[in-house]
Amino acid sequence: MTVHRPVRAARRRTLSISMRALGAAALTLALVPCFGQGAETYPVKPVRMVVPYPPGGLTDTLARTVADGLSRRLGQPVVVENRAGAGGGIGTDYVAKSAPDGYTLLMTIPGPLTANIVLYKRLPYDPRTDLRPISDVAVARTVMAVNASVPVKTVAELIAYAKKQPGKLVMGSWGPGTQPHTIQAYMDKTYGIDMLHVPYRGEGPMITDLLGGQVNLTVGSITSLKQHIADGRLRALAVVGTSRARGMPGVPTFAEAGYKDNPFALVGPVSLLAPAKTPDAVVERLGREVSALVKTPAVSQKIEDMGAEPLGNLPGEAVAAYKAYLPVVLKLTADTGVSLD
Structure with missing residues (x-):
């Protein structure tokens, strides 16, 4: 009997190790579905x-x-x-x-x-x-629009008007470097005009001042401007893009208005x-x-x-x-x- 005790002890240790290994493997297998189902259970x-x-x-x-x-x-x-x-x-x-x-x-x-x-x-x-x-x-889709008090109906008339009154027209944007800002800078540089750029922290506050006359024009989303254009408080000059906007089909593109410059085509x-x-x-x-x-x-x-x-x-x-x-x-x-x- 004494001879067999070490063998039994070894067997017990082996059995203990095997059970722990099986337990760890079972835990690992139990966790695998949880990771695999992350996208299915999300969120x-x-x-x-x-x-x-x-x-x-x-x-x-x-x-x-x-x-x-x-x-x-x-x-x-x-x-x-x-x-x-x-x-x-x-x-x-x-x-x-x-x-x-x-x-x-x-x-x-x-x-x-x-x-x-x-x-x-x-x-x-x-x-x-x-x-x-x-x-x-x-x-x-965006549209260039002016306050109804600005006496222009086309992009060409806007450029001519701006040339006669350098520094008088104020163009609002929904922030520095946004589309209306870059278009304003491009127009000044390309057509020799001088418009003042006023950035706002978003379209909402910019439109408030556009309607109030503190800002004369902008390039803004059709979403935000179309009702004010329909009410006659703003006047649409041209839409940005290579085709007319579904939301404003009666307004020409800049290209149709005679201005095929890349900044006016990019949406x-x-x-x-x-x-x-x-x-x-x-x-x-x-x-x-x-x-x-x-x-x-x-x-x-x-x-x-x-x-x-x-x-x-x-x-x-x-x-x-x-x-x-x-x-x-x-x-x-x-x-x-x-x-x-």
């Missing part, structure tokens, strides 16, 4: 959708429409949060540095993702590496993005949900009623579009000579 808490502009503009309006639909599709609240400032840079930087878990998203126009790279020498984020596209929700999307390291599965899930949502007749119609044009592409398509769009915007922005620091 398990409310999602924040950050808009880097104040309430009232196209981006904010579109974000709230998408957030409402996504809330129902995802089964969790999607809450819009406005973080304005620095031409959209503050809100964009916030999302870029947020946890890449799918619970903090960004809805923005192209400026913070494109022009800001040129405009700010010390941009605190790099949209090319710190963010990843989920979907281009819609194509934002950009309103996009939904996530921090760069957000898992592929979560991004793909969000992309599918947004695409399906945008393509529903009700949401598609809402977007058209805003003066935008529904798109709702998938993540891979949004990435390709951004890569194609970026160098064009960077060149146009650099050519204006506008710098903000």
